[in-house]
Amino acid sequence: MTLKPLIDVLAGHRVSPPPVWMMRQAGRYLAEYRKVREEAGSFLNLCLNPKLAAEVTLQPVRRFGFDAAILFADILLIPYALGQTLTFVEGEGPRLTPRIGPENLETLRDSAEIGRLTPIFETIRLVRGQIGPAVALLGFCGAPWTVATYMAGGGGSPDQAAARLFAYRDPRGFARLIDVVVQASVDYVVGQFRAGADAVQIFDTWSGVLSPEQFEQWCIAPTAQIIAQVRNQVPEAKIIGFPRGAGTSLRRYVEQVAINALSLDWTVDRAYARDIQSHIPIQGNLDPHALLAGGPALDRAVDAVLEAFAGGPFIFNLGHGILPETPTSHVEQMLARVRGG
Numbered sequence: 163m164t165l166k167p168l169i170d171v172l173a174g175h176r177v178s179p180p181p182v183w184m185m186r187q188a189g190r191y192l193a194e195y196r197k198v199r200e201e202a203g204s205f206l207n208l209c210l211n212p213k214l215a216a217e218v219t220l221q222p223v224r225r226f227g228f229d230a231a232i233l234f235a236d237i238l239l240i241p242y243a244l245g246q247t248l249t250f251v252e253g254e255g256p257r258l259t260p261r262i263g264p265e266n267l268e269t270l271r272d273s274a275e276i277g278r279l280t281p282i283f284e285t286i287r288l289v290r291g292q293i294g295p296a297v298a299l300l301g302f303c304g305a306p307w308t309v310a311t312y313m314a315g316g317g318g319s320p321d322q323a324a325a326r327l328f329a330y331r332d333p334r335g336f337a338r339l340i341d342v343v344v345q346a347s348v349d350y351v352v353g354q355f356r357a358g359a360d361a362v363q364i365f366d367t368w369s370g371v372l373s374p375e376q377f378e379q380w381c382i383a384p385t386a387q388i389i390a391q392v393r394n395q396v397p398e399a400k401i402i403g404f405p406r407g408a409g410t411s412l413r414r415y416v417e418q419v420a421i422n423a424l425s426l427d428w429t430v431d432r433a434y435a436r437d438i439q440s441h442i443p444i445q446g447n448l449d450p451h452a453l454l455a456g457g458p459a460l461d462r463a464v465d466a467v468l469e470a471f472a473g474g475p476f477i478f479n480l481g482h483g484i485l486p487e488t489p490t491s492h493v494e495q496m497l498a499r500v501r502g503g
């Protein structure tokens with residue numbers, strides 16, 4: 163056992179009460195975040211300013227005593243390091259220009275300008291120096307499929323249409339885009355471990371829109387490649403996989419992707435997921451809308467998650483990021499329930 167409960171779970175141990183953190187725990191639901199965000203001017207400035215990024219990384223850990231700090235950055239820093247221009251339009255979300263498609267794929271750099279990401283590694287070093295010995299420091303990257311949906315779409319979209327059409331119309335070109343993102347992600351994740359991350363989560367937010375064959379090709383294979391290549395350089399690298407919306411493809415994912423824990427959304431059948439937990443630690447599953455609802459509904463939702471998974475190796479978390487309008491009192495209520503307060 164180590165000093166860090168979350169790392170013990172990733173090593174396959176059951177810890178009681180389970181360690182807790184929240185996806186998007188540093189963010190707009192916190193007044194102290196909004197203040198620093200305003201000071202930084204733009205979201206990208208905040209990500210690239212190690213002092214401010216370290217501060218917002220630490221804010222939720224200080225306020226709630228979470229068992230993990232997650233690096234404050236964004237999955238879209240990989241497209242930025244590959245030469246796309248990244249802006250965040252207030253109220254609209256991220257914009258990436260130019261969009262990448264079959265017609266301009268050759269404009270994409272072959273490899274990331276890793277120098278553009280050095281401020282992120284510096285944020286990790288700063289956080290490392292300021293967190294207690296029991297708190298795990300998590301890095302992250304987007305899975306290549308999810309990152310490609312933003313690169314092809316020029317931002318978010320309801321149906322990830324641009325990337326899906328690209329993959330149908332020019333599978334070889336699309337495979338090249340995925341390969342470039344794989345290589346950039348390997349360098350990015352290795353850099354995060356070398357700077358002091360204890361573990362890394364790979365976010366595949368849009369894996370649920372693909373057919374089973376495409377899921378194999380664009381989600382499983384590239385993510386497995388990232389992990390194999392990262393472990394060539396960092397043999398003990400601990401990695402959490404989050405293929406959101408993967409449903410009954412989750413079993414194939416855990417069979418083929420060498421992760422240390424599987425993060426679940428809230429739509430998955432719990433009996434099916436418990437079966438998976440007999441092979442691999444589980445994280446997540448609480449619906450962010452249950453956290454937003456609060457009251458007895460939140461208590462019931464927390465209890466259902468604990469009942470399903472707390473008997474085995476488990477990290478308590480949401481099934482996706484916390485919603486910006488969530489009251490902090492609901493987070494406190496959730497924590498008290500999980501920790502038996």
Ligand code: CP3
Nearest residue numbers: 185186187188189232233234235236237255256365367483
């Ligand atoms: O606290 C943490 O979890 C760490 C920081 C983090 C952010 N983004 C900060 C952020 C992490 C892990 C991410 C991951 C991320 N970013 C994902 C994968 C997970 C997910 O949520 O699905 C995706 C798809 C992105 C891309 C992205 N970044 C979008 C679509 C948006 C706009 C939506 C929104 O919530 O505004 C962002 C912006 C963003 N990333 C914010 C934060 C705190 C909000 C920006 C702001 O403060 O104005």
